[in-house]
Amino acid sequence: MSARELAIAGLIQQVEGTYAWAIGPARRLKLWSDVPTMNRPACFIYEGGHDTYVWTDIATPKRIVEVKLFIYLNAKDPKSIGGALVNDVLDALDEAFMPTGYDKVAGRNTLNGVAYQCRIDGKILKDPGDIDGDGLVIVPIKIILP
Numbered sequence: 001m002s003a004r005e006l007a008i009a010g011l012i013q014q015v016e017g018t019y020a021w022a023i024g025p026a027r028r029l030k031l032w033s034d035v036p037t038m039n040r041p042a043c044f045i046y047e048g049g050h051d052t053y054v055w056t057d058i059a060t061p062k063r064i065v066e067v068k069l070f071i072y073l074n075a076k077d078p079k080s081i082g083g084a085l086v087n088d089v090l091d092a093l094d095e096a097f098m099p100t101g102y103d104k105v106a107g108r109n110t111l112n113g114v115a116y117q118c119r120i121d122g123k124i125l126k127d128p129g130d131i132d133g134d135g136l137v138i139v140p141i142k143i144i145l146p
Contacts, residue, residue: 003114004065007143008045010111011118015043015069018096019089029070032134040074040135041089062116063145069093073135075128082128082135089137093120116144 001009008027015025023035024043035042045067052064071089075082097120099109108117122140129135 003063003145006114007065007111007118007145008047008067010114011045011067011141011143014096014109014111014118015045015093018092019043025069032072032136035072037074037076037133040072041085042072044070044072046070065143065145067141067143069137069139069141071137071139073129073137074133075130075135076133082130082133083126085135086126086128086137090124090126090139093139111143116146118143 012025012027019041021041021043022039024045026042026044027047029044029046030042046069047067049068050066052066053061054064055061073082073085073089074080075085097109097118098104099107103110109119110116111118119142120139121142124140125136125138127134127136
């Protein structure tokens, strides 16, 4: 298995236990219309976008894989607050990406040793679903490969 595939598998393992997902984390992104509200919260890993190579004086580059978590939430129940659902998911992800064990000593999340570092990195898009009941969170993740 390639370094990228090991890192994505590690990311899936990192995210799957963070929240009570009805679907996911799955690697094939679906449209909102293809995910019924009863199948939410749903988490998808979108691998489109950029990979970056950073070269130093040595011949091996640092490879940075950028993925996004697309999270669909059901905020149609008038008793639920979409913003609170979004905050609960983000708090759970913040906790999941905190370094533990050896990673805590190193000060970075290594996805159990398959990456140099994995972290939430960038601006998070939040739509609590106040108007239509379809909540959305898009979380940018950067994985730096060894």
